[in-house]
Amino acid sequence: MAVIERTRLQRSTFLVLFALAAYAFWRTLEPIWVPVLLGLVIAVGVHPIHERLLLRFGGKHPGLPAAAVTALVMVLALAITTFLVFVVGQRILEFARQLAANYEKKGAAGLLGHDLSALLSRFGVSPDEINRRIAELARDIAAFLGRGATSIVTGLFTAVFIFIFTAITSYYLLREGTGGTSWLVEMVPLPNGQVAEIVRDVRDVTRAMLFSTAVMSAYQGVTAWIGYWIFGVDSALVWAALTGVASILPAVGTALVWVPVGIITIIIGHPAQGIGILLWSGLVVVFVADYILRPKLVGTRIRMSDLLVFIAIFGGIEAFGILGIVLGPIAVAVLLSLLRIYQRDYRPEGPVHVPDPTQADRSAFQNAP
Helix, strand or coil: CHHHHHHHHHHHHHHHHHHHHHHHHHHHHHHHHHHHHHHHHHHHHHHHHHHHHHHHCCCCCCHHHHHHHHHHHHHHHHHHHHHHHHHHHHHHHHHHHHHHHHHHHHCHHHHHCHHHHHHHHHCCCCHHHHHHHHHHHHHHHHHHHHHCHHHHHHHHHHHHHHHHHHHHHHHHHHHHHHHHHHHHHHHCCCCHHHHHHHHHHHHHHHHHHHHHHHHHHHHHHHHHHHHHHHCCCCCHHHHHHHHHHHCCCCCCCCHHHHHHHHHHHHHCCCHHHHHHHHHHHHHHHHHHHHHHHHHHHHHHHHCCCHHHHHHHHHHHHHHHHHHHHHHHHHHHHHHHHHHHHHHHHHCCCCCCCCCCCCCCCCHHHCCCC
């Protein structure tokens, strides 16, 4: 009896210590979970490339391929950031200077265009009122930028920290990835085959989201460039590249670019071109990509129906922000894996024999990569 009581006490003590250690670890990880997650996503996405390089090295020096692949990804991310800061920033400054010059020469008519100014006058908005509103807007923008200077500096240091820690996390996960996966399979108190299935589904959904994001960025960047070129937007290639980068955030990301471009085109006196940009971007750039191509492209690669893809992506964004693009599909994929394991291995009546409604319809994408 004393032995049983001692064993029970030891187990209870172990569980309490384990819970305390897990909580302390989470509190330690919580401030840096974003770069850790980004590093994990990068490591999972580029792992096949790392494996090929490792084979070329004959399995020796595993740190070299991990460092090379991580460096390549981070240089690419740095190049995109540099493009956004310098190239796009320069174009925005040039546009702002042009607007300022037009305003100095012709007042509100030079800034808004004669047609729009005349239209506003018909509604009782005088040129003096427009000038006053523009001056107030300029003061508000200047005040906002002044207040945000400290936040910009703080955000810069945060971005540098995230960049460095993401690279470190990706490197170590690539170098130790196979061993870490095997350890996880052995440690989780489920049959090894079930744990391996869950890990495989998480890996597949992560790679599918990265692949679909890259394909959709290319598609939306190219189609946006076509639209900007057709409707005569200056520096169409620059704005199209920015549209492609913004497409990382589904549905609303590209709208942060093409909506202002379309509205400004209308304001400066080209209403037909501006409306054309808005219609082209809304239908071809956004609707086709995010509501037709993306669900098909993702669902056929991760055994998930179109409806669940919608729920995973947009619900994930709502719950987790931009990182929900990956976290949402991972959460849904894990749940589906557990449901399929239950149906196959634990359901009292045995496996389910009716078709699985959560599976993707592969009829249109039989040859999807």
